[in-house]
Amino acid sequence: MHVKINLLFVFFLFSSAVFAQEYKDITPGTGVEIPGDFYFRDGYRVQWWYFTGNLFDETGREFGYELTFFVVNVQKRSYTSQFGVKRIYISHFAISDIKENRFLFSDQADTDAYALAGAKSDSLKVWAGKNILEGDMRELHIQAADREKSLDLSLAPAKPLVLNGVNGYSRKSEESPQNASLYFSCSRLETRGTIKIGRDIFRVKGKTWFDREISSRGLSKDQKGWDWFAIQLDDNRELMLYLLRKKDGTIDRYSSGTFVYPDGRYRPLSKNDFGVAVLDHYRSKKSQARYPSLWEITVPSENLKIRIIPSLQDQEVLAQNTTGNYYWEGTCSVEGTAKGRAYVEMTGY
Numbered sequence: 314m315h316v317k318i319n320l321l322f323v324f325f326l327f328s329s330a331v332f333a334q335e336y337k338d339i340t341p342g343t344g345v346e347i348p349g350d351f352y353f354r355d356g357y358r359v360q361w362w363y364f365t366g367n368l369f370d371e372t373g374r375e376f377g378y379e380l381t382f383f384v385v386n387v388q389k390r391s392y393t394s395q396f397g398v399k400r401i402y403i404s405h406f407a408i409s410d411i412k413e414n415r416f417l418f419s420d421q422a423d424t425d426a427y428a429l430a431g432a433k434s435d436s437l438k439v440w441a442g443k444n445i446l447e448g449d450m451r452e453l454h455i456q457a458a459d460r461e462k463s464l465d466l467s468l469a470p471a472k473p474l475v476l477n478g479v480n481g482y483s484r485k486s487e488e489s490p491q492n493a494s495l496y497f498s499c500s501r502l503e504t505r506g507t508i509k510i511g512r513d514i515f516r517v518k519g520k521t522w523f524d525r526e527i528s529s530r531g532l533s534k535d536q537k538g539w540d541w542f543a544i545q546l547d548d549n550r551e552l553m554l555y556l557l558r559k560k561d562g563t564i565d566r567y568s569s570g571t572f573v574y575p576d577g578r579y580r581p582l583s584k585n586d587f588g589v590a591v592l593d594h595y596r597s598k599k600s601q602a603r604y605p606s607l608w609e610i611t612v613p614s615e616n617l618k619i620r621i622i623p624s625l626q627d628q629e630v631l632a633q634n635t636t637g638n639y640y641w642e643g644t645c646s647v648e649g650t651a652k653g654r655a656y657v658e659m660t661g662y
Contacts, residue, residue: 336386336529337397338660339493345481345536346387347474351450352494353432353439359385359530362439362446364455364468365543365656366504366521367644376411376508376517377624377644377656378464380457382439382446384432395413400610402430403635404441406457408464409625409644416628416643417510419459422635429629452473452524470499470520470576477553479581482525484567485557488533494653495527500543500573520545522656535559538661540589540619542570542610546653549575558661574616587612592620593656597629600639602662609649619649621657 337356354360356600361383368376383403402425406416421442423430430441440448453468477483477496486492502549505518522543529573532538537560554570570582593607608621628643640660 337489338529339482339495339527341479341482341484341490341493343493343495344484345474345476345495345497348437348449350481350497350527351437353384353434353558354527355434357386357527359383359531360527361525363524364521365642366466366519367504367545367654367656368517368519370506370508370515371637372516374461374515375411375624375644376515377628378467378508379407379409379642380444380446380455380464381405382432382444383442383575384439393582393636399552400425400468402432402439402441404444404457405630405635406444406459406462406464407622407628407642408508408510409628411624411644413485414625416625417462418630419461420630420632420635421459438529447617450499458572459662462510464506465511466504466517466521467521468504471503472499472500472519472573474498474551474577475500475571475573477571477581482570483569485530485538485565486533486567487529487565488535492530492533493528498527498571499523500553500571501545510544513629518524520654522551531662535561536565536661538659541658542589542608542655543619543657544610544619544647545657546647548651548652548653550615550651552610552617554564554582554589554610556589573613586614595626597627597639597641599627599629599631602629602641604641604659604662606640608657617650618646621645621655623657 318578336358364380385401403422405420432439448454474499482494484493502521503523508515540553540556551573556568557565573579588611590609591605595606596603609616624644629641642658645655
């Protein structure tokens with residue numbers, strides 16, 4: 314059984330008062346609980362496990378990858394029949410092949426009927442068809458496969474967890490403190506395994522960024538979308554930033570970030586602690602959306618001034634089989650006062 318769901322409809326549901334009352338909210342004072350928050354947490358509207366990374370084979374050939382797992386509650390009713398659907402499980406899988414200048418994407422969604430997809434609440438295992446996440450924070454294992462590509466990777470954290478916001482409480486809107494998520498990251502996972510494209514198999518290693526978020530609300534009424542940056546510098550520092558864009562073109566004051574030091578210490582960044590300037594744009598031939606395509610990011614307190622440069626221009630996702638939306642998510646190089654790699658996600662363009 315495969316299902317299709319429109320993300321705009323999901324956002325409408327997230328902001329509805331009915332569902333705000335039906336599902337638990339993330340509120341000020343909500344904190345991360347380990348290990349439980351790695352696992353599926355019932356009672357919330359939506360949650361996800363998000364992996365992006367940059368990998369190299371033995372010859373230095375570079376690949377970017379994205380593998381995500383979403384669990385969306387559609388109703389709280391309990392069923393005795395296996396046909397009953399309480400949740401939808403969605404997975405997005407992309408590989409950016411830099412040498413061949415190609416971006417490969419697939420998506421799938423299944424229900425919890427007949428265990429076609431699922432997520433455990435007492436251990437870390439999430440699956441949607443052939444896309445699987447399992448393990449613990451000593452080592453994670455991810456697999457994904459479709460007709461043209463696959464990956465099989467082991468990931469070991471190189472640093473402790475980062476609790477974004479205040480102990481993981483990450484406010485996302487001026488509208489309400491309940492427009493928030495529980496948000497934590499592992500900013501650097503040493504990664505090794507295989508990628509297969511067509512008949513070609515590549516043994517790869519590199520670094521991955523992992524995000525975990527739990528929420529019951531989506532964009533507020535005056536918000537249009539977001540820009541998210543996950544930056545891994547060669548000097549063993551990391552930087553996460555997100556900009557929440559309003560419909561009037563301004564940036565929500567609860568846009569924020571986290572700066573991670575080589576020894577694993579980290580500190581939150583408010584909107585006033587960093588700058589993001591868009592230096593160029595490109596227009597997608599697939600969706601006609603006009604996206605930023607070159608950024609200058611500054612963090613004055615860290616003497617950081619860098620440019621984020623897409624490794625491929627066209628890394629746009631058309632999620633027609635699942636969320637029904639489009640967004641840009643891709644691997645980028647980093648130049649300036651520090652070098653490295655980054656992943657950028659842009660929605661609402």
